[in-house]
Amino acid sequence: MAIVSRDFRELRLEGVGRAFGQLNALQDITLTVKRGEFVALVGPSGCGKSTTLNCIAGLLQLTDGSIWLDDRRIDQTGPEDRGFGMVFQNYALFPHMSVRRNIGFGLATQHRPKDEIAKRVDEALALVRLESQAEKLPGQLSGGQQQRVAIARAVVVEPPLVLMDEPLSNLDAKLRLEMRAEIRRIHTMLACSTIYVTHDQEEALSLADRIVVLIDGKMRQVGTPEQLYMAPANRDVAEFMGYRNHVKTTARPVEGGIAVTMCGAAMLGTVPHTAGYETVQGAAMAAIRPDDLHPEADGPLAARVEIAEYHGRDFYCVGKAEDGTDLYFRSPRRVAPGEVVRLNADPSRVLVFAT
Amino acid sequence: MSAANLTLRQRLHERGLDGVTLLVVPGVLFVLALFIYPSIYGLLLSFEPKEGGVFGNYIKFFSEPFLYTTITKTLVIAIPATAINMILSVPVAMRVRLMKHPRLLTTILVIPITLGTVMVAEGMLTYLGPRGWLNRTLMFFALVDEPVRLIHNYWGVMLSLVITGFPFTFLLTLSYITGIDPSLEQAGAMLGARARMRFWRIILPLLAPGLAITLALSFVAAFTVYPSAVLLGAPAGPTRVISIAAYTAAFEEYDYSMASAVAMLMAAVQVIVVAFLLSLRGLFFHGPASSGKG
Numbered sequence: 342m343a344i345v346s347r348d349f350r351e352l353r354l355e356g357v358g359r360a361f362g363q364l365n366a367l368q369d370i371t372l373t374v375k376r377g378e379f380v381a382l383v384g385p386s387g388c389g390k391s392t393t394l395n396c397i398a399g400l401l402q403l404t405d406g407s408i409w410l411d412d413r414r415i416d417q418t419g420p421e422d423r424g425f426g427m428v429f430q431n432y433a434l435f436p437h438m439s440v441r442r443n444i445g446f447g448l449a450t451q452h453r454p455k456d457e458i459a460k461r462v463d464e465a466l467a468l469v470r471l472e473s474q475a476e477k478l479p480g481q482l483s484g485g486q487q488q489r490v491a492i493a494r495a496v497v498v499e500p501p502l503v504l505m506d507e508p509l510s511n512l513d514a515k516l517r518l519e520m521r522a523e524i525r526r527i528h529t530m531l532a533c534s535t536i537y538v539t540h541d542q543e544e545a546l547s548l549a550d551r552i553v554v555l556i557d558g559k560m561r562q563v564g565t566p567e568q569l570y571m572a573p574a575n576r577d578v579a580e581f582m583g584y585r586n587h588v589k590t591t592a593r594p595v596e597g598g599i600a601v602t603m604c605g606a607a608m609l610g611t612v613p614h615t616a617g618y619e620t621v622q623g624a625a626m627a628a629i630r631p632d633d634l635h636p637e638a639d640g641p642l643a644a645r646v647e648i649a650e651y652h653g654r655d656f657y658c659v660g661k662a663e664d665g666t667d668l669y670f671r672s673p674r675r676v677a678p679g680e681v682v683r684l685n686a687d688p689s690r691v692l693v694f695a696t
Numbered sequence: 697m698s699a700a701n702l703t704l705r706q707r708l709h710e711r712g713l714d715g716v717t718l719l720v721v722p723g724v725l726f727v728l729a730l731f732i733y734p735s736i737y738g739l740l741l742s743f744e745p746k747e748g749g750v751f752g753n754y755i756k757f758f759s760e761p762f763l764y765t766t767i768t769k770t771l772v773i774a775i776p777a778t779a780i781n782m783i784l785s786v787p788v789a790m791r792v793r794l795m796k797h798p799r800l801l802t803t804i805l806v807i808p809i810t811l812g813t814v815m816v817a818e819g820m821l822t823y824l825g826p827r828g829w830l831n832r833t834l835m836f837f838a839l840v841d842e843p844v845r846l847i848h849n850y851w852g853v854m855l856s857l858v859i860t861g862f863p864f865t866f867l868l869t870l871s872y873i874t875g876i877d878p879s880l881e882q883a884g885a886m887l888g889a890r891a892r893m894r895f896w897r898i899i900l901p902l903l904a905p906g907l908a909i910t911l912a913l914s915f916v917a918a919f920t921v922y923p924s925a926v927l928l929g930a931p932a933g934p935t936r937v938i939s940i941a942a943y944t945a946a947f948e949e950y951d952y953s954m955a956s957a958v959a960m961l962m963a964a965v966q967v968i969v970v971a972f973l974l975s976l977r978g979l980f981f982h983g984p985a986s987s988g989k990g
Contacts, residue, residue, distance in 0.1 A: 400882050420885040433883035437901045437981030446897075447887035478981075498887065 344464055346533030347424070349501040350411050351375050352397070357416075358405030359392055366392045367558045370406070374534050376501070379525070381537045381549035385581060389558040390538045394504050397536060399423050410501070426495030426503040426533075430510060432487045434479035440466075440490050441475045447498040465497040468527060485516045492524070496531055503528070505537045509544065521548060542582055546570060554578050576626060576694045584628035584692060585669045588642070588662070592625040592693055599693055601627055603641055612688045621695045631657065631669035633690040636676065640685030644668045646676050660684075735963075742957035753957035763958075766938040767965060773850065773925075773937065774918035777857035781865040781914055782907065784858075789870040790895070802870075805863040813860050817927040820856055821847055852928035853935045857918050865914045872906030873899070904980040912970040919966055938962050 352374045359367040367389045374380050382390040395401040397408060399420035408416040415423055426447075434443050444465050448458045466472050469489035479487055488508060495503055508524070509517045525548055528535045539545050545552050546566040554562045554569065562574040573579035580587070590601040598611040599621060612627075634642075644660030649672070656672045660682065670684055708714065745752035757763045792798045808816055824830050826843040834840045846852055876899060884894040922939040929935025938958065946955035 398882075398886060400885070420882070421888050421890050424888070425886065427883070427886040429879050429883060431877070431879055433877065433879040435880060435883070435898055446884070446889070450888035450893060494883075494887070 344461070344468060344496060344499055344531060346376075346496075346499050346503075346531045347501045349376055349534075352502055352534065353409040354393075354397070354406065355409065356406035357393070357396060357403055357408060359389075359396055359401060360404045365558055367396070368405075370555075370560055372553060372560070372563070374502070374536060376534055377532050379528055379535045379537065379548060379550045381539060381545035381552045382555060383539055383542055383545045383552055383581070384555035386540060388555045390540075390555050391506055392558075393555065394506050394536060394538050397502075398425060398427050398504050424498070424500055426498060426500035428488075428491045428495050428503070428505040428508045430507045432479075432491040432511075434487055434490055434494070436479055439476050439478060440471065440482070443479065443490055444494045444497050447494065451498070461497055465493040468496070468530070469493045469523070484512050485520060488512065488520055489523070492527060496527065496533070499531075499533075501533060503531075503533050503535045505535060507538055507540065509539070510541075517544075524548065554581060556581070573628075573692065576628065579628040579692055579694070583630050585631050586627075586629040586634060586667075588627045588629065588666055588668075589664070589696075590625050590627045590693065592621045592623060594620050594622055598688075601625070601691070601693060603627060612691050612693050621693050624696055626694045626696050628692040628694060629686050630690065632671050633686045634668065634670035634684050635686070636670070636672050636674070636682040637685035638683065640683035642668065642684040644670070644682055644684055646678050646680045646682060649676050649678060738956040738959055741953050742960050745953050745957075746951055753954050754961075756954070757957060757961065762936075763941055766936055766941045766958075767961070769934060770919055770921070770937040770939075771965070773853055773857065773921065773935065774915060777854055777861060777918045778865075778911060778915045780854075780858055781861045782869070782911055784862060785866040785869040785910075786873075786903075786907075788866060789873045790899070792870060793874050798870075802867065805866055807863075808860050809863050813856065813921075813923045814927070816860055817856055817924045820852065820859070820928060824852070824855070847928050849930055850934045853921065853925050853937075856924035856928050857921060860924070861914055861918055864917065865910055868910040868913065869903075869907070872903055872910070875906070876902050901980060905977045908973045908977045908980075912973045915969055915973070916966055919969075920962070938965075 354370050354372045357367065357370040358365065370393060372380075382393055384390050392401060396403055396416075399415075399418060399422075403416050406416075407414055410423075435446065438446070441462055445458045445462045448461060453461075462475075463472075466475055469492055471486060471489050471493070474482060474486060474490075479490065482490065488511075491508070505524070509520055512520060521544060524535075524537075537545070537548060546569070549566060552562075552564060552566055552569050553560060554573075556577050562569060562578045564572075569578070569582055573582050573584065576587070588603050590603050593600045593602075595611055598613040600611050642662060644662050646658055646660045648659040650657045654673070656674075656676060658670050658672055658676055660668045660670065662668055668684065672682070676682055702710070705714075742753055743750045745756070748755060792801060795801070822828055824846040826845075830846070831840075831843040834844065835842075846855065880898055880902070881894050884898045889897065920939055921937055922943070925931060925935045925937045925940060929937075931940055939962070942955050942958040942962065945951050945958055
């Protein structure tokens with residue numbers, strides 16, 4: 342008997358909204374999560390991603406819209422009766438209970454027989470590789486181990502849906518990478534659906550099947566990691582997805598794309614049309630990732646280097662363009678602060694948005 | 697660097713002793729002069745009775761029913777009063793913790809503490825007396841035929857201890873309850889535990905050590921009851937509490953030695969009860985009532 346999530350088809354959010362007094366923390370969230378899907382909710386702090394998660398969990402009431410699990414409306418149901426698993430940011434392990442009792446808590450509330458609880462807790466402990474820690478109190482475990490207990494406790498009741506609220510944000514960088522793989526492994530093994538909140542776009546890209554970008558309480562884009570990484574729908578999403586450079590440009594439609602002029606100089610090449618983008622003309626904004634902007638002998642953008650950080654293979658630098666725009670770029674060779682470099686980017690990696 | 701290389705100052709600092717440590721001196725002097733010295737003085741004084749041997753006072757106390765029954769009389773008032781305050785405090789604090797603006801409520805509750813027991817007792821005498829508003833209202837609506845006796849007996853003292861003791865117990869309980877991470881209860885709810893189960897399985901075990909301390913402090917406050925036992929009780933009968941016995945010995949019979957002996961017995965009962973309550977703490981989890989390393 343392995344732990345497998347309860348069967349269901351889909352979770353639907355229909356026009357979900359939540360207001361706190363005058364403030365609309367969440368507006369018109371409409372989303373369908375299929376069984377087995379891993380969906381990441383991302384966005385800057387305060388964008389409403391945790392609010393969305395708490396609404397799905399039932400810890401927060403909706404002020405608008407409805408939530409459906411298949412054909413059952415669940416937004417009026419309390420968290421006790423939704424049967425979802427949740428992993429909290431601070432793990433929320435019961436400090437007075439052993440690891441075994443923490444994991445068994447959800448089974449005990451269902452009044453399952455003692456031997457069944459013991460057996461399933463053992464399986465959950467094996468799933469998160471904590472067999473040897475079963476009798477310890479949470480306070481005696483490391484952060485990563487506590488995280489595993491929290492995951493085991495959430496999944497042992499075989500929930501159709503597992504909700505995770507920034508579960509890795511309290512761990513150090515190395516552990517975070519390890520736990521990321523672990524979360525993906527457990528998700529696949531249980532065949533459950535996971536809704537994962539994070540502010541770390543890299544985490545979302547590596548874990549999720551689909552990413553939902555929330556900004557100011559509104560859904561700004563939903564798509565696969567590739568779509569979001571390569572073709573963010575608008576400037577805000579682009580900024581969140583790592584397009585840190587915003588350069589004022591003048592755009593002119595030409596054969597096969599847009600010719601852009603940056604800071605008075607024509608950029609080498611033509612930015613190709615990307616499906617889904619409207620044609621931009623006149624004053625525009627070019628968004629470029631720091632990784633795609635690099636020094637080149639006759640690059641169109643002149644920048645004075647201000648900071649150059651050594652990152653092993655490359656230098657990550659901050660410079661200032663002639664018009665005062667901050668430019669973030671990557672340089673394979675050593676550059677010194679004060680030096681003037683000319684920068685260029687592959688036109689196919691540049692996005693142009695109307696301003 | 698081995699310890700030998702450190703100067704005396706550095707070695708003291710490693711043990712947490714430095715210039716700042718001197719700040720405890722006034723506190724220590726204060727405790728020595730106003731607590732330790734009088735206690736020892738009183739203890740020695742109690743062994744120098746007017747008549748009888750060294751234990752003359754104690755033998756006298758435990759051979760006269762008028763004296764030794766004061767211990768049980770005080771316990772019969774103090775223990776239920778403490779229990780009632782606790783039982784009222786926990787649910788109220790559980791609710792107040794969720795309020796957005798608990799200030800007003802806590803302010804109202806703190807007023808009885810600032811008024812002092814004498815003023816509360818005076819107010820109760822008028823309000824609960826045979827011609828007070830309570831009895832007048834009850835009689836007017838013909839709910840009772842004759843005034844309900846709520847003063848000059850056991851119930852008067854009990855009521856006053858609840859009124860003056862509740863705010864104290866409540867505020868302590870509230871601070872312990874708000875110290876429990878709310879995400880623990882949310883986690884319980886997500887795992888299917890309803891409010892009742894969350895309270896018994898999560899909140900109460902984490903609250904227990906704090907409640908033991910609250911009980912101990914509330915009990916000590918109730919056990920030393922004096923003004924309301926005199927003003928609202930029957931100081932010659934059922935509410936002849938132990939502090940009255942001490943007062944009588946000291947200021948009516950001018951037997952300071954006997955009064956010291958009564959005070960020592962009073963302290964002994966308190967120490968026994970408090971020690972019992974605090975030993976219960978050991979049965980529960982005591983550590984931070986939060987979770988994780990967040």
